[in-house]
Every structure is written in C-alpha cells, then in structure tokens.
Amino acid sequence: MILMMINNFFILLRQELVITAIIFILLFIKLGKDKSNESLLHIINVLLFVNLLIGFLPMMEGGLFNSMFATNKLIVLEKNILNFAFWIISLQSYAWLKTHKHVIEFYILLLSSLLGMFFLLSSDHLLIFYVGLEMSTIPLAAAANFDLTKRQSSEAALKLIISSAFSSSLLLLGVSFLYGTTGTLILSDIGSHLSYNPLQIFAFILFISGFAFKISAVPFHLWTADVYEGAPIAVTAFLSVLSKSAVLFAFISILYKAFASLSSMWYLVLIVLSMATILIGNLFALRQENMKRFLAFSSIAQVGFILIGISGSSHQGSSSLIYFILIYVFSNLAAFGVLSLVSALTGKESIQDFKGFYKNNPTLSWVLTIALFSLAGVPPTAGFFGKLFLLMAGAAKGNYWIIAIAALNMVISFYYYLRVVKAIFMDENDQPIEKLSIPIYPKIAIFICIAGIILTGFLTVVYDYINSLSISL
Amino acid sequence: MNLSLLILLPLLTAMAILFSNGLKQIRVIGLLGSIAQLSLAGWLLKLYLNERAVGNTATYLFESNYPWFSALHINYHIGIDGISLVMILLTSLIVVAGILVSWTMDKLSKEYFFLLVLLSMGAYGFFISLDLFTLFFFLEVAVIPKFLLIGIWGSGNKQNSAMKLALMLMAGSALVFVGLMGIYYNTHTFDIVQITQIGISAGVQQFFFPFAFIGFGIFAALFPFHTWVPDGHASAPTAASMFLAGISMKLGGYGCLRIASLMPDAAHHYAWIIILLATIAIIYGAFATMMQTDLKYINAYSSISHCGFVILGIGMMNKTSINGAVIQMVSHGLMTALFFAAIGMIYSRTHTRMIAQLGGLLKAMPFISTVFVIAGLCSLGLPGFSGFVAEMTVFMGSWQNPNGVYRLATIISGASIVVTAVYILRATGKTIMGPISNEHALLGDATWNEKLAAVLLIAGIVIIGIAPFLLNALIGPGTDNIMLQVGKAITLK
Numbered sequence: 001m002i003l004m005m006i007n008n009f010f011i012l013l014r015q016e017l018v019i020t021a022i023i024f025i026l027l028f029i030k031l032g033k034d035k036s037n038e039s040l041l042h043i044i045n046v047l048l049f050v051n052l053l054i055g056f057l058p059m060m061e062g063g064l065f066n067s068m069f070a071t072n073k074l075i076v077l078e079k080n081i082l083n084f085a086f087w088i089i090s091l092q093s094y095a096w097l098k099t100h101k102h103v104i105e106f107y108i109l110l111l112s113s114l115l116g117m118f119f120l121l122s123s124d125h126l127l128i129f130y131v132g133l134e135m136s137t138i139p140l141a142a143a144a145n146f147d148l149t150k151r152q153s154s155e156a157a158l159k160l161i162i163s164s165a166f167s168s169s170l171l172l173l174g175v176s177f178l179y180g181t182t183g184t185l186i187l188s189d190i191g192s193h194l195s196y197n198p199l200q201i202f203a204f205i206l207f208i209s210g211f212a213f214k215i216s217a218v219p220f221h222l223w224t225a226d227v228y229e230g231a232p233i234a235v236t237a238f239l240s241v242l243s244k245s246a247v248l249f250a251f252i253s254i255l256y257k258a259f260a261s262l263s264s265m266w267y268l269v270l271i272v273l274s275m276a277t278i279l280i281g282n283l284f285a286l287r288q289e290n291m292k293r294f295l296a297f298s299s300i301a302q303v304g305f306i307l308i309g310i311s312g313s314s315h316q317g318s319s320s321l322i323y324f325i326l327i328y329v330f331s332n333l334a335a336f337g338v339l340s341l342v343s344a345l346t347g348k349e350s351i352q353d354f355k356g357f358y359k360n361n362p363t364l365s366w367v368l369t370i371a372l373f374s375l376a377g378v379p380p381t382a383g384f385f386g387k388l389f390l391l392m393a394g395a396a397k398g399n400y401w402i403i404a405i406a407a408l409n410m411v412i413s414f415y416y417y418l419r420v421v422k423a424i425f426m427d428e429n430d431q432p433i434e435k436l437s438i439p440i441y442p443k444i445a446i447f448i449c450i451a452g453i454i455l456t457g458f459l460t461v462v463y464d465y466i467n468s469l470s471i472s473l
Numbered sequence: 474m475n476l477s478l479l480i481l482l483p484l485l486t487a488m489a490i491l492f493s494n495g496l497k498q499i500r501v502i503g504l505l506g507s508i509a510q511l512s513l514a515g516w517l518l519k520l521y522l523n524e525r526a527v528g529n530t531a532t533y534l535f536e537s538n539y540p541w542f543s544a545l546h547i548n549y550h551i552g553i554d555g556i557s558l559v560m561i562l563l564t565s566l567i568v569v570a571g572i573l574v575s576w577t578m579d580k581l582s583k584e585y586f587f588l589l590v591l592l593s594m595g596a597y598g599f600f601i602s603l604d605l606f607t608l609f610f611f612l613e614v615a616v617i618p619k620f621l622l623i624g625i626w627g628s629g630n631k632q633n634s635a636m637k638l639a640l641m642l643m644a645g646s647a648l649v650f651v652g653l654m655g656i657y658y659n660t661h662t663f664d665i666v667q668i669t670q671i672g673i674s675a676g677v678q679q680f681f682f683p684f685a686f687i688g689f690g691i692f693a694a695l696f697p698f699h700t701w702v703p704d705g706h707a708s709a710p711t712a713a714s715m716f717l718a719g720i721s722m723k724l725g726g727y728g729c730l731r732i733a734s735l736m737p738d739a740a741h742h743y744a745w746i747i748i749l750l751a752t753i754a755i756i757y758g759a760f761a762t763m764m765q766t767d768l769k770y771i772n773a774y775s776s777i778s779h780c781g782f783v784i785l786g787i788g789m790m791n792k793t794s795i796n797g798a799v800i801q802m803v804s805h806g807l808m809t810a811l812f813f814a815a816i817g818m819i820y821s822r823t824h825t826r827m828i829a830q831l832g833g834l835l836k837a838m839p840f841i842s843t844v845f846v847i848a849g850l851c852s853l854g855l856p857g858f859s860g861f862v863a864e865m866t867v868f869m870g871s872w873q874n875p876n877g878v879y880r881l882a883t884i885i886s887g888a889s890i891v892v893t894a895v896y897i898l899r900a901t902g903k904t905i906m907g908p909i910s911n912e913h914a915l916l917g918d919a920t921w922n923e924k925l926a927a928v929l930l931i932a933g934i935v936i937i938g939i940a941p942f943l944l945n946a947l948i949g950p951g952t953d954n955i956m957l958q959v960g961k962a963i964t965l966k
Binding site for chain 1: 540541542543544545610611613614616617620621624625631632635636639640643644647648650651654655657658680681684
C-alpha cells in the first residue's frame with residue numbers, strides 16, 4: 001500500500017520532481033568550485049533537454065494529496081509545451097548569459113517559476129492553485145531585475161511585483177467569496193454549487209479580473225509594456241510566452257470546470273474583454289519604436305484573439321486555444337530569438353536599428369520575417385491556422401459581427417508586422433547591423449522554431465491529438 | 474492526373490532556386506520550372522479534352538480529396554472544370570513570360586525568382602481548390618510575395634504602394650473569411666460540391682454574400698475598392714506587374730464567380746448593385762486613364778475599366794455574360810501582361826515611362842513598338858484580338874437581360890470603348906510615332922528572351938481572337954453548371 005503510494009507519488013509528480021532535482025543540482029554546482037559560464041550553460045541546457053524528454057515518457061492519470069493535485073494527458077501536454085518553451089528560451093539566451101555574472105541564480109529563479117506553473121496546471125484545489133500562481137510570478141519579479149546595471153530593469157521588477165500582488169489580491173478575494181458561498185475549495189465541486197447568486201457573480205468578476213491582469217487583457221494591461229521593455233529579453237520572452245500560456249491553460253480549465261454553470265455570463269464578459277483587448281493592443285502596437293514594446297502590445301492583441309476562441313464553442317475553443325498557444329510559442333520565440341541575439345551582440349533594440357538588416361544578415365531577417373508573418377496569421381505559416389481556428393471557434397455561436405471586427409483587426413495588426421518587415425527589407429540605412437556570428441545553441445533554437453512554424457499547419461496529427469484531449473463544458 | 478503536381482512543381486522549383494547560386498543558374502532553373510508548368514498545363518488540357526471526348530460529364534474532373542483537419546471538416550479537395558483549366562493555362566503562360574522578361578534581374582535575384590514562383594504556386598492552388606478553406610489558404614499565400622516584390626524591387630513610391638496593396642488585399646481576405654464562416658456554420662462543410670448539394674437558405678445568403686463578394690471584389694478591383702490597383706501596378710517591377718494584373722486580379726474574378734454560383738439567390742438579389750458598381754468602374758476607369766501621363770498608370774487604370782467587364786458579366790448572371798466574363802479574364806490577363814512587358818522593355822532602355830519624354834520609338838526598336846501597338850489594339854477591342862471577343866460576349870450577354878436599367882448599363886459600358894480608343898491611340902501614337910530624341914535613337918531592340926515572352930503572349934491573344942469557339946467549348950460546361958445553380962435559385966422563387 002505504502003509502496004504503491006510512493007510509486008504513484010514519483011510517477012504522477014514526475015515532471016515537478018525533475019525540475020526540483022535540477023534546481024538542487026544547480027545549487028550544488030553553486031556551492032562547489034566556480035565554473036566558467038560556458039561549461040555551466042552546456043550542463044544546464046543538456047539538463048533541460050533531458051527534462052523535456054522525460055515529459056514524453058508514458059504517463060499515468062490520477063490524483064495525489066486527496067486529489068488536490070491531479071494530472072492527465074492534457075495537463076502533461078501543456079507541461080510539455082511549457083518545458084519546450086523554457087528549453088528554447090534557455091538556448092536563445094546563451095549569447096547574453098555567457099557574459100553574465102549570475103547564471104545559476106537566473107536559472108533557479110526561472111525554474112522555480114516554471115515549477116509554480118506546473119502546480120498551477122495540475123491544481124484541482126484553489127489553495128494549490130493560488131500557491132502555484134504566486135510561485136510562478138514572484139520569482140519573475142527578481143528575474144526581471146536581472147539587467148543589474150540598468151535602472152529600467154529594476155523599474156520593471158517593481159511594476160511587475162506590484163501589479164501581480166494587486167491582481168493576486170483580487171483573485172484571493174474572489175476565492176474567499178467563492179468559498180463563503182459554496183463551502184468548498186475543490187474546483188471540480190464548485191461548479192455544482194454555483195447559481196446566479198450576486199455574491200458569486202461578484203466573486204467571478206474578481207476572479208476574472210485577476211486573470212485578466214496576468215494575461216494582460218485590456219483594461220488590465222498597463223503594466224505589460226513597461227515590464228517587457230525593462231526586463232532582459234530572456235525574461236521578457238519568458239513572461240510573454242510561458243507565463244501567459246500557463247495562465248491561459250489554467251484559465252480555460254477553471255472556466256470549464258468550475259464556472260461551467262455561469263457560462264452564459266462569462267461568454268459575454270469574454271466578448272467584451274476580447275474586443276477591447278484586440279483593439280487597444282493593436283492601436284498601441286502601431287506606434288511602438290522599441291521592438292520589445294512592440295512585441296508586448298502585439299502579444300496583448302494575440303490574447304484578445306484567444307479570448308474570442310474561448311468565448312465560442314467549448315470543445316473547439318479549448319483545442320484551438322492549445323493549438324494556438326503551441327504555435328504562438330514557436331512564432332514568438334523565433335522573434336525573440338532574433339531579438340535576443342541582436343540585443344546581446346550589438347545592444348540594439350529599436351525598430352529603426354533593424355533598417356537594412358537584410359543586407360548583412362539575410363538568414364536572421366528571414367527568420368524574423370517568418371516569425372512575424374506567423375504572428376500576423378499569414379499562410380503558409382502555422383499562425384494562419386492557429387488564428388483562423390480561434391476565430392472559427394468564436395464564430396460557432398453565430399457572432400459573425402464580432403468575427404468580422406476581429407478579422408478586420410487582423411488587417412490592422414498586419415500593418416505593424418509589415419512595418420518591421422519593411423524596415424528589414426526595404427528601408428535604406430547607412431550603417432546597418434553588421435554580420436552577426438550566431439553561437440550554436442541559438443542556432444538550434446531558431447531552427448526548431450522555424451521548423452515548427454512551417455510544419456505545424458501541415459502535420460495534422462498535432463491538431464488531431466490536441467483535439468482528442470481537449471475538454472469541453 | 475494528380476492535380477497536386479501543379480502545386481508541387483512550383484514548390485520544387487522554388488526549393489531548387491533557394492539552393493542555387495548566381496543569376497545565370499537561378500534564371501535557368503526558373504525558366505525550366507516555368508516551362509515545365511506550361512507543359513503540365515498543356516498536358517492537363519489534353520487529358521481534359523480526352524475525358525470530355527469520351528463522354529465524361531462530371532462537373533469536376535481529376536478530383537481528389539484528402540482530409541486535412543478532419544475535426545473541423547477541412548479537406549484538401551481539388552479538381553477542375555473548364556473555367557479553372559482556362560485559368561491554369563493563363564497562369565502558366567504568364568509565368569513563363571514573366572520569368573523571361575526578368576532575365577537580367579541582378580538585384581537579389583534569388584529572392585526575386587523565389588517569390589515569383591511562390592506567387593504562381595498560390596495561384597495554381599487557388600484555381601484547383603474545391604474546398605473553400607483550401608481556396609482561402611492559397612488566396613492569402615499569394616499576398617505576401619506581392620508585398621515583397623513591390624516593396625523591394627519596385628520603383629517610385631514603392632513602399633507605400635506595397636503597403637497599400639497588402640493591407641487592402643488582406644482586408645479583402647478578412648471579408649472573404651467572414652463570408653466563409655457564414656457558409657461553414659450553415660452547411661457544416663467547406664466543400665464546394667457539398668455546399669451546392671446542401672444549398673444555403675436565402676436569408677443566410679443575403680447576409681453573407683456581400684462579405685464574400687466584396688472580399689473577392691477587392692482582389693478584382695471592384696469599385697470603390699480599386700485604389701490599390703494603380704499604385705500597386707505602377708510601382709511593381711515588370712514581371713510583378715504582369716503577375717499582378719495577369720494572375721492575381723484573376724483570383725478575385727474567379728472567386729466572385731464561385732461565390733455567385735454558391736449563393737445564386739443573393740447574387741440575384743444584389744445584382745443591381747454589382748452592375749452599378751461595375752458600370753461605374755468601367756466608365757471611371759476609362760476616364761481616369763485619359764488623364765494619365767505615365768505608361769504604367771495608363772495600363773493600370775485601364776485594368777480597372779477592363780476588370781469592370783468581368784464583374785459586369787458576373788452580375789448579369791446569364792450564360793453568355795458569364796462566358797464573356799471568363800473570356801475577359803483570360804483576355805485581360807494576356808493583354809495587360811503583354812502591355813506591361815512592353816512598357817518594361819521600353820523603360821529598361823529609356824529609363825522613363827512618361828509619354829511626354831518618349832516618341833518615335835518605332836525607329837529605334839521596331840519589335841518592341843509592334844508589341845506595344847498590338848497590346849494597345851487588343852485593349853481597345855480590335856476584331857481579331859481577344860479583347861474584342863471578350864467584350865463583345867459580355868455585351869451580348871448583358872443585352873439579353875430585358876430590364877431597361879440593365880440595358881442602359883450595357884450601353885454606357887459599351888460607350889467606354891470609345892474612351893478606351895482615345896487614350897490607347899493617343900498613348901501609342903505619341904510614344905511610337907513622331908520624331909525620336911537623339912539619345913533614344915541609339916537604343917537597341919528586344920533581346921531573344923523578350924521576343925519569346927512577347928510572342929507567347931501574342932499567340933494566346935490571337936488564338937482567342939481568331940478562334941474564340943475553342944475557349945467557349947472549354948468553359949461551356951463550367952458555365953452550364955453555374956447556370957444550373959442559378960436556375961434552381963430562380964425556380965425556387
């Protein structure tokens with residue numbers, strides 16, 4: 001009996017345990033002799049790759065700790081996506097970390113955040129959920145401050161911690177109201193106790209505002225651009241890809257599991273949020289000059305599209321969300337990969353600096369272009385399928401006007417993505433960025449991302465697999 | 474025959490171009506690839522005729538259907554009827570000509586040829602699709618190459634033109650997408666054949682038809698969404714202009730035709746608007762052309778006018794007029810491609826396209842001048858060339874419509890031919906005839922590649938002009954099928 005419990009513990013908590021182990025290994029390395037950054041990074045990248053592979057081993061479904069922690073195929077898939085994204089970010093930041101003084105601390109912070117996300121995804125109880133959420137955000141505030149010499153970086157950290165504390169308190173208030181009115185904290189039980197009771201609706205609104213903060217949906221987006229701009233690019237990539245994906249995964253499962261009975265209400269809330277998010281995200285993205293701010297606002301607009309997908313039909317909505325996020329990981333990380341190389345090797349981050357980029361760096365230019373096209377949703381890149389499937393899911397309820405507005409917003413977003421492409425290929429520049437020599441790790445990362453962008457749309461297995469796992473109301 | 478070859482061949486050519494080096498290698502690969510496309514299209518024509526000859530009366534031939542995203546009922550369903558076959562032939566002819574006139578493109582030649590081939594792939598995919606999602610996919614595939622071709626290799630205010638073109642075409646596809654969603658959620662399929670069988674209720678048609686039709690209309694320069702046409706065409710490099718006018722605008726016309734046949738009820742309901750817009754485009758395009766002083770702008774504005782005939786033919790919704798619309802698409806494709814090729818040849822020698830700075834070119838470059846005159850004569854509808862056949866058929870078809878207002882529209886459109894004659898004769902007269910300036914007198918005539926490109930296109934124009942029945946026989950069954958749908962819609966009422 002006890003043996004079986006221990007067995008279960010190791011199998012079900014496999015991914016969490018591996019990450020914990022890596023954190024411990026890093027701590028031991030820190031205790032020992034100083035190693036050169038390069039050999040450290042080799043070790044870490046290999047460890048992370050192993051971590052990624054372990055996620056694909058055959059797994060079991062089940063719960064632990066009185067079902068506070070649950071796992072199933074879908075959750076493992078989500079964790080694998082996060083693991084993958086983390087590995088890619090680690091590969092990409094090689095050029096930046098090579099000269100950084102605190103490599104190990106950097107990884108320990110980000111790995112603890114990742115661990116928090118895993119608990120968040122596996123939570124079937126609001127306490128674990130909350131612990132996971134906090135654990136995933138607090139280390140990031142320290143990580144955002146990792147450009148130790150930049151004032152902007154510490155500003156970013158402060159903004160992140162204050163805004164996340166604020167949103168967590170909203171969420172927590174929502175949780176306590178929920179507990180007060182339903183008498184349970186178990187997510188799968190809450191649903192049966194919900195009605196359109198005003199206090200419960202208020203709790204739900206607090207809840208959704210907390211989430212909207214984390215995924216930076218308008219009008220809770222104001223922290224995003226400043227934090228993204230100030231933080232080092234690796235952290236920005238982590239924030240915009242991993243944090244957002246993890247919270248969105250958790251968001252959809254909570255909506256479908258706990259708030260299913262309020263669905264006719266959150267459907268309207270989501271529509272309003274999504275319209276505002278797409279429009280404001282797009283309008284602000286139009287005028288950005290800094291590449292990181294630009295990607296920040298573009299990712300706000302992307303979240304708007306995701307919300308449309310969730311608001312529509314349930315099953316199709318959740319599969320298109322996961323599919324979109326997978327593609328978003330590829331495309332956004334490809335873009336960030338180029339940015340982080342350029343920024344680490346030349347210190348340049350503005351769109352102006354990318355003028356004439358094609359002259360000396362044709363390969364990187366094409367990578368950035370393909371990534372932007374994928375973000376814009378242009379075929380044959382995978383972004384096209386991702387975005388259209390979200391819109392299709394949204395249209396299932398018959399809101400064709402909403403879909404029309406969203407589709408026309410895709411045209412606006414097209415303008416600012418093309419603006420960057422135009423700078424790269426068409427604008428003249430006397431001193432374009434010189435030819436960059438790319439280390440092997442970022443090369444691998446970029447190659448994988450581009451392969452993902454080009455192939456995901458045509459390998460229909462991917463969508464079919466996700467669709468077979470997705471949940472519905 | 475497996476139609477996917479039509480997509481695979483350009484794809485392979487594009488890959489081969491990526492892995493080759495130097496202009497000489499690249500252009501040879503490009504040419505070989507495009508000749509292979511042309512032969513494939515010719516072979517397809519032969520197979521098609523064989524099938525029809527043995528009495529195969531299926532609407533679509535060479536169909537194949539593979540599931541793509543089966544959970545969403547998206548299939549890669551391809552097949553052709555006479556109309557798509559004609560479009561494929563047109564595309565392959567223009568691709569060969571376009572590659573030939575770009576023979577000396579030495580600025581980033583690898584990227585240039587790659588994008589040209591990619592554009593042609595989008596067009597083939599579009600014309601063979603029988604699934605609306607696949608169709609939409611290929612429609613958008615063709616947008617990005619246009620943006621880059623104009624923005625990088627163009628002339629004049631190229632960045633603005635490229636941006637304008639890309640955004641307007643994207644807006645067009647966004648509208649198309651909304652229309653497709655409406656069709657999808659009312660029939661639960663994207664399959665054109667199945668949608669025809671299931672049918673869409675009249676109310677749904679009337680709501681979604683404008684989205685889809687205007688969306689495709691933007692591609693086909695439907696008034697008032699034509700503004701990308703002049704700038705885009707004028708700024709583009711020669712081959713890109715040829716592709717834009719010859720292939721890309723046809724995507725729009727073909728799409729409009731398909732949408733009209735899928736939603737015949739709504740097409741009838743909105744016919745007066747379509748006809749009104751088409752008539753305005755025809756007249757406005759013709760008069761706007763009169764004011765132009767740049768040869769490329771002349772051709773671009775006249776394209777708006779000529780594409781108006783396509784829309785007019787579709788709007789009139791009878792067999793003859795739709796036949797006319799298809800013939801006009803082919804004819805306009807060949808003719809503008811020829812026109813742009815000639816303008817490109819003149820520009821590459823004289824470095825100007827302004828009529829005022831040109832004159833007497835016949836003395837220095839007799840071949841190019843002849844090509845220029847032929848393109849002009851075809852444009853103004855001289856019998857013996859394809860333009861005459863196409864416009865005549867559209868007029869005959871639209872005159873069959875007994876409604877007085879429609880007849881008035883026909884008469885007004887017919888009158889535009891006079892305006893066309895004025896600007897064409899003026900432009901050709903000033904550039905070809907008269908005294909030649911000293912610096913232009915020493916310029917050389919067309920090279921072999923330019924001659925070959927021109928001869929190919931002229932051959933197409935003349936064949937259609939002299940033996941229009943060939944084309945008619947080819948597209949006949951396709952239009953019959955469309956008329957069947959339209960007939961059903963009318964009898965239901």
